[in-house]
Amino acid sequence: MAAQAYADALAIFVIEPEWLSSPDCDSGHVEFALACVSELRAALAERGLPLLVRMGSAVAVLAQLQNERAFTHLLSHEETGAAWSYARDQQIARWCKSAGVQWHEFQQNGVIRGLRNRTGWAQRWQARMDAPLHLLEGAFCAAVPLDQPPLPTLASLGLSPHGKTLQAAGERAARRTLSSFVQVRGYGYRKALSSPLSAETGCSRLSPHLAFGTISMRTVHQATELAIRNTPERELAYALRGFAGRLRWHCHFMQKLEDEPSVEFRNFARVCDGLREDAFNTDYFEAWCAGRTGYPMVDACMRSLRATGWLNFRMRAMLVSFASYHLWLHWRHTGLFLARQFLDYEPAIHWSQMQMQSGTTGINTLRMYSPTKQAQDQDPQGLFIRRWVPELAKVPLPYLAAPWKMDPSVQRMAGCILGHDYPKPLVDDKAAMRAAKDRMYALRKTPQAQTEAAQVQDRHGSRKSGLPASGRKPKPQAPRASEIPSPQGDLFL
Ligand SMILES: Cc1cc2nc3c(=O)[nH]c(=O)nc-3n(C[C@H](O)[C@H](O)[C@H](O)COP(=O)(O)OP(=O)(O)OC[C@H]3O[C@@H](n4cnc5c(N)ncnc54)[C@H](O)[C@@H]3O)c2cc1C
Structure with a gap:
């Protein structure tokens, strides 16, 4: 919108080799991003703004553009990204200074730059989210279009196919997803959260859209608050309040990386340094990545x-808990693999959560999930396991969470010989959990751990008293009707 104030405006999307070659990038991310850009390009063209797509390092692309058509202002949003994008931003800042270009970065969510500590953070988040939405109206004073080759494909970028069935990309899909959730799908949200069966449609599925910016956090927040205020259904309002709280978590977790970028690589609690570094078992890691650990719930989730x-969320936490505690794998390696798998990969949330579920933040309760208990609680009929681990399709339900308990005759009847058709468990559940607990609790009792916990809490912990629960705060100004996504028939795909 700010670009409308300038004559000769151009939009640009840069496909950076640093992104494509980063160890957390997957071709699924690239395909999703290209589909979003394609839709955006068409939408901006209708308003007269050409969207250039260029390949190359950001500074090189900007310098080339400066030669083709001198410009004086660069507008972008603030990014709280991985180390490579942070380094890129610093290079751009230096280049802009030397080229006499003014760079305006706009806030895009509740993350606050240059924050000293978390006091008052929740109130500032609330104020930002309640501020009026910026609605794009009218056309741009656009520059004469430059050469616009067609968008690249995965193949032309030299990327391999990802083999995933991805959610639909783009702003239209994001708005459909939002409206179907706040009006219909949100009803059972709180109950649907934990089981992978119900969560598939019972969760909002907005995460890739928030990660790729096809919808803003403020739009989602305001549509949720409006639905809470307007619905006569107490159940829906209650469910949506739970959801509204998670939107704040999104920015709360992002703020951690913004404040301490090193947590992408380094333990929050330095007392955990050395805990897992020398114990990396490649066979365990490969079995976990392949969904062949011998624990059906872990394998079904991974596949x-x-x-x-x-x-x-719960199943992500279980996958990480299993890797970090049962298999004692370092979160950085497992985190990179998961980052490539999650279409919604958001570095700041991801690395904070990886550390939280691995016990290295120093401040959070240690949560170790038993995969057999999770199977019984979240998939009591075995539907999810049978869907994703077909080797176990005929295993009788009482054995499905723990097939190693089948004696040889049951294995034959079920057509599933352990060690042949399906792996034997990599480790013993109870023994592995006991060993992990002993190590973690012993570490947490040390004076260094306790001193560091206080420091991490001070820097990154939420100030609970300052967190107004959604719905109990003063009423924000109601958004205009045109700002609320209209209901659509389909769900989110
Ligand atoms: C190890 C691990 C890694 C994760 N990595 C990511 C990631 O890279 N990107 C990501 O968006 N989420 C991540 N999460 C958080 C969470 O699992 C996802 O946000 C959620 O599953 C996305 O589905 P949804 O949009 O349907 O969620 P909903 O339950 O509908 O929640 C709505 C939104 O709230 C936010 N949210 C929900 N739960 C959390 C949470 N625990 N922490 C922070 N924000 C939350 C997300 O933006 C989400 O889109 C991770 C969780 C774990 C345990």
Whole structure:
């Protein structure tokens, strides 16, 4: 919108080799981004603004553009990204200074740049989210279009196919997803959250859209608050309040990386340094990545994630807990693999969560999930396991969460010989959990751990008293009707 104030405006999307070659990038991310750009290009063209797509390092592309058509202002949003994009931003800042270009960065969510500590953070988040939406109206004073070759494909970028069935990309899909959730799908949200079966449609599925910016956090927040205020259904309002809280978590977790970029690589609690570094078992890692650990719920979740690019929170936490505690794998390696699998990969949330579920933040309760208990609780009929681990299709339900308990005759009847058709468990569940607990609790008792916990809490912990629960705060100004996404028939795909 700010670009409308300038004569000769041009929009540009840069496909950076640093992104494509970063170890957290997957061709699924690239395909999703290109589909979003394609829709955006058509939408901007209708308003007279050409969207250039260029390949190359950002500074090189800007310098070339400056030669083709001198410009004086660069507009972008603020990015809280991985190390490579942080380095890129610093290079751009230096280039702009030397080229006499003014760079205006706009806030895009509730993350606050240059924050000293978290006091008052929640109130500032609320104020930003309640501020009026910026609606694009009218046309641009656009520059004469430059050469616009067609968008690249994965093949032309030299990327391999990802083999996933991805959610639909682009702003229209994001708005459909939002409206179907706040009006219909949100009803059972709180109950649907934990099981991978119900979460598939019962969660909002907005995460890739928030990660790729096809919808703003403020739009989602305001549509949710409006639905809470307007619905006569107490159940829906209650469910949506739970959802509204998670929108704040999104920015709360992002703020951590913004404030301490090193947590992409380094433990929040330095007392955890050395805990897992020397214990990396490649065979365990490969079995976990392939969904062949011998624990059906772990394997079903991993295979489902690899096929769809999405998994619900509880099952993500279980996958990481299993890798970090049962298999004692370092979160950086498992985190890179998961980053490539999650279509919604958002570095700041991802690395904070990887550390939280691995016990290295120093401040959060240690949560170790038993995969057999999770199977019984979240997939009691075995539907999810049978769908994603077909080797176990005929295993009787009482054995499905723990097939190693089948004696040889049951294995034969079920057509599933352990060690042949399906792996034996990599480790013993109870023994592995006990060993992990002993190590983690012993570490947490040390004076260094306790001193560091206080420091991490001070820097990154939420100030609970300052968090107004959604719905109990003063009423924000109602958004205009045109700002609320209209209902659509389909769900989110
Ligand atoms: C190890 C691990 C890694 C994760 N990595 C990512 C990631 O890269 N990107 C990502 O968006 N989420 C991540 N999450 C958080 C969460 O699992 C996803 O946000 C959620 O599953 C996305 O589905 P949804 O949009 O349907 O969620 P909903 O339940 O509908 O939630 C709505 C939105 O709230 C935010 N949200 C929900 N739960 C959390 C949470 N625990 N922490 C922070 N924000 C949250 C997300 O923006 C989400 O889109 C991770 C969780 C774990 C345990």
